[in-house]
Amino acid sequence: MLSIAIPVAFALLTAAQLLNLYRLLKGPTLLDRILALDTMYIDAIAMFILMGVYFHSAVYFEAALIIAVMGFIGTVATSKFLMRGDILE
Amino acid sequence: MTFVIELLVSFFLVVGAFFAMAGSIGSFRLPDFFSRLHGPTKSTTLGVGAMAIASAIYFSFHGEGISFHEVLITLFLFITAPVSAHFLAKAALHQRLHENKAALPPESEKETGPHV
Amino acid sequence: MPTYRKSPIPGNRWLPHPLMTLVLVIIWLFLVNTITFGHLLLGTLLGIAIPWFTNRFWPERPKIAKPFLLFRFFFITFVTDVIVANITVVRLFLQPDISRLRPRFIEIPLDTQDPMVITILASVISLTPGTVSAEVTEDRQTLIVHGLDVADEALAVQTIKTRYEAPLKEIFSC
Numbered sequence: 528m529l530s531i532a533i534p535v536a537f538a539l540l541t542a543a544q545l546l547n548l549y550r551l552l553k554g555p556t557l558l559d560r561i562l563a564l565d566t567m568y569i570d571a572i573a574m575f576i577l578m579g580v581y582f583h584s585a586v587y588f589e590a591a592l593i594i595a596v597m598g599f600i601g602t603v604a605t606s607k608f609l610m611r612g613d614i615l616e
Numbered sequence: 617m618t619f620v621i622e623l624l625v626s627f628f629l630v631v632g633a634f635f636a637m638a639g640s641i642g643s644f645r646l647p648d649f650f651s652r653l654h655g656p657t658k659s660t661t662l663g664v665g666a667m668a669i670a671s672a673i674y675f676s677f678h679g680e681g682i683s684f685h686e687v688l689i690t691l692f693l694f695i696t697a698p699v700s701a702h703f704l705a706k707a708a709l710h711q712r713l714h715e716n717k718a719a720l721p722p723e724s725e726k727e728t729g730p731h732v
Numbered sequence: 733m734p735t736y737r738k739s740p741i742p743g744n745r746w747l748p749h750p751l752m753t754l755v756l757v758i759i760w761l762f763l764v765n766t767i768t769f770g771h772l773l774l775g776t777l778l779g780i781a782i783p784w785f786t787n788r789f790w791p792e793r794p795k796i797a798k799p800f801l802l803f804r805f806f807f808i809t810f811v812t813d814v815i816v817a818n819i820t821v822v823r824l825f826l827q828p829d830i831s832r833l834r835p836r837f838i839e840i841p842l843d844t845q846d847p848m849v850i851t852i853l854a855s856v857i858s859l860t861p862g863t864v865s866a867e868v869t870e871d872r873q874t875l876i877v878h879g880l881d882v883a884d885e886a887l888a889v890q891t892i893k894t895r896y897e898a899p900l901k902e903i904f905s906c
Contacts, residue, residue: 528619532626536633536667543633543640549644550652558708559649562656565700568644569660572689576667577629580674585765588671590683595689599696599719607709611722631793640827650878651835653864654821661859662818672831698858705866705878711789 533581540577543570561605568598618677620634635659639656649708657701666683743862748787753779797905805899810856813895817861824862824881834882837866840875842887849900850875856896863892 544567552562572591581586639659643652668686675683747753753776759768759840760775783790793885796802830888842850854865854875862880 528622528626531631532719539630539633539637543637546637546640546644546653550640556649556710556711559652560705561650562649562704563643565704566640566656566660569656569664569693569697570636570640572693572721573632573667576671576686577633577663580625580629580671585675585683588689589717591689592692595692595696597635599692599700602700603703607705610703610707610710634827637823637871638822638825642821643827645830647830648835651833651880653878654862654880655825657858657864658814658821659825662814674817681766681840682838683763688762694859694885695855698855701858702866707866708790709867709876711884 529580534575536577536582537574540570540574540592557609558606561602561609565598565602568594568601572598621673621677625670628666628670628673632663632668632670634663635666636663639663650652650705653701653705654707657697661693661697664693734816747780747783749783751788752783752790754793756782764819795905796903798903802903803901804902809895809899810860813860817859820861821880834883836882836885838863838877838879838882838885840877840892840897842873842875843893843899844901845872846904847872849904853897853900856900857892860896863888875883 547563547567547570551560551567554560572594575587575591575594579585579591635715638658639655640660642655646652646655668690672684675686756779757772760778761829764771775874829839830892842853850868852874854868857863857865857875857877862882865875866878867876868874877892879888
């Protein structure tokens with residue numbers, strides 16, 4: 528059962544990442560690209576969790592957590608920069 | 617690992633991946649920025665949440681002892697996803713990123729001040 | 733500025749935020765993924781040290797008037813609505829004719845000016861059916877929300893006010 532579910536989930540997530548990549552490359556505005564990047568971070572977390580199950584290793588959890596933290600900070604910093612032209616006030 | 621556990625893990629993995637993909641399809645198909653914003657805040661948070669549940673079940677029954685640290689990722693995403701969506705929406709409102717001018721709220725026309 | 737009364741668990745100079753200490757200990761135990769005496773001790777140490785060092789950033793303590801209602805709100809209303817929200821949004825995304833959506837902004841007049849309640853309300857709105865909160869006006873009177881498919885604006889405002897704002901106001905008693 529798991530040997531079918533994991534490839535299916537990988538395929539779905541890869542399709543999701545490709546759609547995000549399309550949005551990232553096409554835009555049309557900068558905010559669309561930031562949003563696409565944010566979605567890519569979240570999908571990457573899902574992929575890392577899936578890899579943890581696939582390789583039966585807990586190491587991937589830490590990578591996923593770091594991506595979660597960094598992705599959030601990146602999104603907030605870039606959108607704040609667009610809003611004010613400055614990150615720290 | 618029993619068959620029921622394996623079924624549960626498989627179910628949550630596929631459901632999570634499906635929700636994540638649906639969010640991306642939304643951002644691919646929808647015409648304007650504010651509608652696209654709905655994708656990552658909702659679908660992907662539950663997508664990752666379901667995958668984290670699958671991972672927690674898998675490692676609890678297939679490793680050393682109970683594993684619940686995946687809950688932290690879900691918790692973190694549930695706290696941060698609305699915040700980043702709010703920031704993006706705010707930035708978009710400030711940039712007057714409106715393809716549909718009729719849907720403009722009157723408040724966004726005036727300056728909204730330095731509070732975040 | 734609204735004034736906060738004391739939280740039900742009293743804090744003092746050395747333990748300024750008791751609830752935060754408890755949450756930090758639990759998060760530490762989740763992070764290391766084991767419950768041993770050593771990690772409990774280390775977590776308690778961190779749980780006391782972090783609120784103490786960051787005390788200046790949290791001048792007020794929010795008052796939770798009804799902890800039971802808080803649990804019921806987050807574990808029943810909130811969790812159900814997140815799942816319903818996801819299914820609704822996925823159905824809207826995958827429908828064949830995408831131009832049938834009626835995205836628009838709606839304005840929600842706020843009954844409370846408490847920053848904590850507004851923050852939680854905005855976050856909950858973002859995670860629940862078809863809406864993302866976009867902006868709070870400077871006078872804290874109105875919350876601007878973007879709805880993905882709004883048929884009836886008055887009904888949407890009414891739903892958000894009764895389903896989310898009223899319980900939150902009751903929980904934080906303001």
